[in-house]
Ligand SMILES: Nc1ncnc2c1ncn2[C@@H]1O[C@H](COP(=O)(O)OP(=O)(O)O)[C@@H](O)[C@H]1O
């Protein structure tokens with residue numbers, strides 16, 4: 001039994017590669033022998049469908065888990081991929097913020113659910129990945145409170161670094177008030193296009209600002225990564241030899257190496 005790490009994949013911008021990273025990093029780690037649970041905390045449910053599951057299961061979904069209609073073990077679904085489980089999303093999730101407006105404890109609900117089942121989860125998983133919606137709303141705050149670490153995808157395009165200051169401020173505020181152990185595990189450059197000068201500029205700027213927090217591995221822009229979800233499969237399973245899959249498999253190796261260095265330190 002190893003250490004269980006809960007990671008939120010977060011960036012309040014949409015379309016930067018959060019869901020693609022959750023699906024393909026988790027699947028790559030599963031291929032490499034680790035056990036992973038994906039929690040789809042985005043009402044759009046793209047991680048759910050991208051892993052071949054329905055985002056309209058009326059019973060087994062994250063919304064029912066958060067309102068305590070169902071317990072966590074009954075919510076977890078097996079996917080087609082060995083070592084990779086899922087808690088699926090549901091569109092009802094988009095109403096949660098309004099429905100819980102009077103509950104002063106609501107930011108802690110996900111954390112408490114995971115903590116209550118900690119021993120069971122520890123036996124089953126190495127990593128829990130939380131796919132966040134593109135906002136800094138209640139759902140994202142819940143994920144920030146429930147997580148040990150954050151993985152921030154950064155699209156290597158114009159304006160990529162805009163908004164990052166706001167994100168860093170939010171993270172600092174959460175650390176001060178709600179979750180002192182929270183830290184950024186890594187910044188991941190996504191949709192890198194080597195023919196585009198801007199990609200290299202964002203790469204340089206991000207490394208200047210975040211230093212060694214930026215993963216050496218960069219995710220290339222690759223159309224296969226955007227095709228795979230319509231087949232309900234991670235790209236690393238759908239076409240393991242394309243450049244996108246190779247980038248995510250490389251990232252998974254770097255991710256494992258980082259945690260080994262970390263635990264030896
Ligand atoms: N490296 C990539 N190369 C090409 N397309 C990508 C890549 N990463 C993500 N995409 C596509 O870009 C879109 C947005 O990615 P997604 O992971 O859904 O972002 P987010 O979850 O941050 O909104 C999706 O259609 C996805 O398939």
Ligand SMILES: [Mg+2]
Pocket residue numbers: 018019020042046132
């Ligand atoms: Mg997404």
